[in-house]
Structures are given as C-alpha cells and as structure tokens.
Amino acid sequence: MSTRRWQLITPYLLLLPSVVFLLVFFAYPMVAAFALAFRAEDGGWTLKHFQTMIRDVAFAPAFRTTILLILIIVPVQFTLALIMALLVQAKLKFSGLFLYIYAIPLGISELAAGIVWFALFTERGYLNTLLTGLGLLDKPFIFLSYQNTGWLLFAVVLAEAWRATSIVMVILVAGLQSIPHEFLEAADVFGATLWDKVWRVILPLLRPSLQVALILRTILAFQVFAVAIAVAGRGITLLAAEAYRWYDSYRNPSVAASFAVLIMLLSIISTVLYLWGLRTPEEQSL
Amino acid sequence: MRSSTALLRRFGRALTYGLAVLVSLWVIVPIYLIGVAAFSEQLAVYTYPRPFFPSPFSTETMEFFLRSSGVLASARSSVIVALITLVLSTLIGAPAGYAIARFVFRGRDSFRLLVVSTRAFPIVILSIPLAVTFIRWDMYDSAYSLALMHTALALPFTILITSSVFASVPRDLEEAAMTLGCNQFEAFLRIALPLALPGLAAATLFTFVLSWNEVFAAVILTVRNRTLPALVLTVLDESPLPYRFAGGFFMLAPSLVFMLFIRKYLFNLWGRVTK
Numbered sequence: 001m002s003t004r005r006w007q008l009i010t011p012y013l014l015l016l017p018s019v020v021f022l023l024v025f026f027a028y029p030m031v032a033a034f035a036l037a038f039r040a041e042d043g044g045w046t047l048k049h050f051q052t053m054i055r056d057v058a059f060a061p062a063f064r065t066t067i068l069l070i071l072i073i074v075p076v077q078f079t080l081a082l083i084m085a086l087l088v089q090a091k092l093k094f095s096g097l098f099l100y101i102y103a104i105p106l107g108i109s110e111l112a113a114g115i116v117w118f119a120l121f122t123e124r125g126y127l128n129t130l131l132t133g134l135g136l137l138d139k140p141f142i143f144l145s146y147q148n149t150g151w152l153l154f155a156v157v158l159a160e161a162w163r164a165t166s167i168v169m170v171i172l173v174a175g176l177q178s179i180p181h182e183f184l185e186a187a188d189v190f191g192a193t194l195w196d197k198v199w200r201v202i203l204p205l206l207r208p209s210l211q212v213a214l215i216l217r218t219i220l221a222f223q224v225f226a227v228a229i230a231v232a233g234r235g236i237t238l239l240a241a242e243a244y245r246w247y248d249s250y251r252n253p254s255v256a257a258s259f260a261v262l263i264m265l266l267s268i269i270s271t272v273l274y275l276w277g278l279r280t281p282e283e284q285s286l
Numbered sequence: 287m288r289s290s291t292a293l294l295r296r297f298g299r300a301l302t303y304g305l306a307v308l309v310s311l312w313v314i315v316p317i318y319l320i321g322v323a324a325f326s327e328q329l330a331v332y333t334y335p336r337p338f339f340p341s342p343f344s345t346e347t348m349e350f351f352l353r354s355s356g357v358l359a360s361a362r363s364s365v366i367v368a369l370i371t372l373v374l375s376t377l378i379g380a381p382a383g384y385a386i387a388r389f390v391f392r393g394r395d396s397f398r399l400l401v402v403s404t405r406a407f408p409i410v411i412l413s414i415p416l417a418v419t420f421i422r423w424d425m426y427d428s429a430y431s432l433a434l435m436h437t438a439l440a441l442p443f444t445i446l447i448t449s450s451v452f453a454s455v456p457r458d459l460e461e462a463a464m465t466l467g468c469n470q471f472e473a474f475l476r477i478a479l480p481l482a483l484p485g486l487a488a489a490t491l492f493t494f495v496l497s498w499n500e501v502f503a504a505v506i507l508t509v510r511n512r513t514l515p516a517l518v519l520t521v522l523d524e525s526p527l528p529y530r531f532a533g534g535f536f537m538l539a540p541s542l543v544f545m546l547f548i549r550k551y552l553f554n555l556w557g558r559v560t561k
Contacts, residue, residue, distance in 0.1 A: 010470075014385035015397060017378045018445060025412065025438030026404050032415030080309075087306045101310045103549045104317070107541030109499030111515050115534030116320045122527070126319050129335040140334065162316060174553045216405060223408045226501045226519055230530075233523065240502065243410050247506055253418050260411040267408055 030264075036257035049254040053262070056255075058245075062237045069157065069238070070221045070270075076161050077217060078210075081168035086198075088169070089176050106166040113163035114156075114230025118144070121155045121231070144232060152232040159227050164220065168213045175209025176202070211278045218274070219267045239263050317538065324348055324535035328528040351532030354525075360517040361536075363429050367504075367513055368497035370433035372490045375440040376448075380486065383448025384474070388457070401442045409439060413503040420507065427509045435507060436497040443496065444489055447551060451485030452478060488551040495544050499537075 040046035053059055084102045088095060105113070120126050121143045128140040143151045179202065187197050203210070225240035237245075243259035246252050319338070323331060326340045328347050351357060382401075386394060416435060420426040455478050463473040504516035512520065518533045525533075 008391075011385040011389035011391040011394075014381040014389075018382040018401075018441060019397070021378050021438065021441060022400065022404060025416075025434065026407055029412045029415040029419075030407065032419065033411045036415055036418065083305070084309055087302065087309060090302055090306075092303060092306055098306050098310060100545060100549050101313050103545045103552060104313060104541055106552070107495045107499070107544050107548075108538045109501060109515055111501050111519055112499075112534050112537040115518075115530050116316045116538070119320050119323055119531050119534065120316060124332065124334040124336060126336055126338070129338075133335060162312070170552045177553065219406055219408065223410055223502065226515070229519065230522060230534075240408075240410050243414065244502065244505065247414055247417070253414055256414050257411075260408065260414050263408045264411045267406060271406060 033257045033260050033264075036254050037261045039254075049252075049258045052252075052255050053246075053258040056242070058237050058242055062239050062242045065153065065236050066222065066224075066239045069153070069160070069224070070218060072153075072157050073160050073164075073221060074214065074217060076157070077165045077168050078213070080161060080165050081172055081213070082198075084165065084169040085172035085176055086202075088173050102169055103166050105163045106170065108163055109226070110163065110224060111226040111230055113159050114227035117155055117159035117162065117227075118231050121151075144235070146233075146235045149236055152235045155231045156228050156236065159231055160221070160224060163227070164217065167220075168217055171209050171213040171216070172206060175206045179205045207278055211274055214274050214278070215271050218270045222263050222267050222270075239266075317542075320531060320535045320538070323528075323531035324351075331527045331531065347528045347532045348536070351529050351536065354529060356512065356517055357514070357533075360512045360514045363508075363511050364498055364513040364515070366429045367433045367436060368494045370430065371436040371440055371497040372493045374433065374437040375444040375493050376486070376490055378437070379441050379444030380448045380489075382445045383450075384452050384478075386445070386449040387452035388460075388478075401445050404442045409500075409502050412438065413506040416503075417506050426507070427511055429511060432504060432507045432513065433497070435503045436500055439500065439503070440493040440496050444493055447489040447492065448482075448486060451482050451489065451551070454485065455481045485551055488548045491544050491548055492551075495541065495548075498540060 037049055038045055038047070040048060088099050088102065092098065108116075118125075122128075123140050123142050123144075127143070128137065131137040132140065142148070144155060145151075183201055183205070184197060187201050192200070223240045225238050225244060228236055228238050228241055239259055240263060243256045243263070246259060247256035322338065322340050324347055325343055325345065326337070326347060327342070327344045328350060330337065330341070331347070352361075382397075385391075386398060413435065416431075417426065420431050425431040459481070460470075460473040460477050463477045464470065468476065499515065500513075501515040501519055504513045505519055508516055514533075515537060518525075518530075518537070522530060
C-alpha cells in the first residue's frame, strides 16, 4: 500500500480501539438498561418495573431530596468555585500552593468525603467540640439524627460542596485563562470595580466554561449516593442510592435499571435546559 | 490622593490573601481533622471534648483498620483494578489522543463530540446492565470486569488529556526528524513520545485515582472481591467509629500525593474540553 494511503487511514486505525470500546461499554449497556427497565419476563414490553419504582415508599423522598440537593448545591459550588478560580488567577505569591490545595478534593472519593464530614458532625465530633468550646452550646447537639432531615441534608451539602467544587474551579480557571488580558485591562482603564468586572466581563466571557461545568456538575450530582450513605446512613435517600438498594438488597435489577433510566432522563433534561438557558443570544455572537 | 489609592490597593491585596488562606483552610482543616482521628488511639474517638491534636500520636487506629477482615485484600484488589484500568485506558486511549492532536481527518470533530458526550451517561446506567451481562457471561465479581468498566469511565478523560499533551509537543520537531530520515512511527517513538512522557504520566495517574475512588460500579460489580471503597461502604453501618475514620483517611491519602503531580495538567484537559 502506498504511503499516501497509509497517511489517510492511520488516524482511523488509531481511533478504532477507542470507538469499539466506547460502543461496547456505553452504547450496549444503555440499550440493555432500557431493555431491563421495560421488558417483562415473557419478553413483552411493560411499565411494571417503572410503576414498582414510583409506588415505592422511598421513591418520592429520594426524588425530592435529589432535586433539592442539586438546587442548593449548584449555586453554592459555582460561587465558591468562581472565588477559588479568581484567587488562583490573581497572581498571588504561593499561587502554586493555593492551586494544589484547592485541587486536592478532586482526588477524594465521594465515600471518603462523606466519612470526613461525618467525623466533623458526629455527636462527639469536632464541630460539637468547637461549638461547646466557644460557649455557643452547653452540651453536644445531635446533628445527624434521623429526626433531623434538615441537618442531615445540610451536612451532605457541605460534604458535596467541599468535595466537588474543585472540578468546577478547574474548568473555570481553564476558561479564565482564555480571556484576553486586554479586556480586563480595558475595564481597569474605565475604572471598573471588581464587581463590575466579574459581572460584565468575566462571567459573559466564561459562558462556554460555565455551560460545561454546569452540565457536568449536575449530571454528577444525580449520581451522588455514597456521601449520603456515609453522612446520613438511611436518614436521607437519593435516587442513585435507591438504584443501588434495589439491585443489592432487593435483588431486582429491573427496578434498579428503572431508577438508572430515570436518572439518565433527568440528566438529559437538565443538559438541554442548560444548553437552552445559556445559549448565546444572536446579537452577542456577531 | 495617590497614597490613599495605594493604601486601598494594599488593603485589597491583603484582603485577597486573607480570602485565599481562608478558602485553603476550608479544604485542609477537614482533612487535618480526619488525620487526627486516624492517628490517635482508638479510645480518643469516644472522648469529649475531642482533642484537636493527636494526643498521644498513635498508629493503633490505622493498624486496627488495616487488620480488620478483608481490608488488605480489598486494598490489594483496588490497586490491581486501578493498574489494569491505567494500562488499558492508556493503550486504547492514547492512540486516539495522538490521532486527534496530529491528524486532520474527516470525523475528527464528531469523534471528539462522541467522547465528550459519554460524560453525560450516568455510571448508574452503565453498571446495572453490565452486572447482569457479566453474571450471564460468568465474568461477574472479578477484578478484570470491574477494570473494564473503569476503563470505560476513564477512557474519555485519557483521550482528551493525551490529545492535549501531544498537541503541546511542537509538531516541527517531528517533521524535522522526518526530513532527517525517520518515518512517522519512528518520529513518534523518538521525538513525540519522550517529550509527551510527563504529561502521559499525569494522565495515567489521573486514571489511577479515578479507579481507586470509584464506588458505585465497584459495589454493583463485585461481591467477594470487593475493592476498598466497595468494602468500606458495605460494612459502614456496622463498623465502629475508629474503623470509619481510619478508612476515610486511608482512602483520601493518595489524593494528597497525586494532586501534586497532576495539577499542572488539569487545565490542559479542561481547556480543551470547553473549546
């Protein structure tokens, strides 16, 4: 075969293993998940598993808590991540050290993060020690009790904000690095305050990064489950935790797959909403 | 007038440093405290008020955790799964990354989109049907099948990181080698690969951490050959506090080291994804 022909097919040969692997491990399981969720034992189509899922006592709370968690956590994370990203980009001394510290949680698992915050919030934990030490409490307060869904959720939110803000920070820093210096310098010349710069220059130019980060974070947030188990036990439940429970404890892959399909639908819906909500207005793309 | 703006600027600077330190503390203090809990005596966990320093410093709690049933075996299988994942995803993903970085061909953008869009598939939807399939094929509960699953999760990252690593190696050098008589493969082997090596190493470390941390697929796809996170998750309910704290610290410790090496390359990765 001629060198020229080789030149043409080389890239495809290099891609081939990845494409095959992705098809086998993404396309196949997805089809199989739908089959599991919507096929009856006799081979026909059925909504039985989906109905079992919806009728389950844990379904409504799991659904509600998952959505609530995302609604609370995404704004918190984005504010914190933007602050971190601006700090990393602020040309401080030791900025390498700050970056390292801010990036550490990126390598920490959901489960470990849950255990860390569990350690802080337990009855004889560090938070109670601190609060009684400061005289704000006379005796340890039981934050993580099943009667106290509010506190359980609060601890899970903190754990998730602590763990998963780094990824948003990294995406935003990458976005900030692509903003030309001239824009910010021009804003300085016109006497813009930091607040003006953030709202009128940085955020609009960060739109693509924000979009990617929002989509990724929301999709990942639909899958959270180990944090909740580590912090709250069975005190609060989430959709992914229910999928796990139906598979593991109730030995029912079909209902588990129904949860999985639901999670995927919610992920797709939120992705579409973000793409639509953050679309570039036409006059700005000129 | 002039001095007052200078003063204001210095004040702003000090405030920025203060904020940077505060945010650092938000990240570090919880890690420090779980470290204290992991390196105190077991009984210290039950004392109140809880000491903020290990007093006295002791490895008793860590030893208790590591000697608990199944912990060492599962740590071992975590490492095995992560290593297989690392090798597989590099072997499969790096060529694709190189292709994206070096060749202009039809379908390049669609391929990139395909890779990015796989992030949209929840791991939940992949693990459950794969578990059913693995059971049918008698591949269930093995390090290899879990590593296949983890490779699928890591592959998109590997492709994107390696493509940006290869893109950062100047193309001129390879072309120069080719004018001096190397063919494309030799030019890659002698020029691009050695220069890309640090970046590739960072990509593989990232893959390792991804697999080491993964819980959902691990707990669905294994029963007796649990990885460490899967084991800890399943026994969490009935395990004593020292076990949990030591386990939490043991699982997060690698991150402290790995991030040191990876942090520079993180922006490469995400810079490309958002383009």
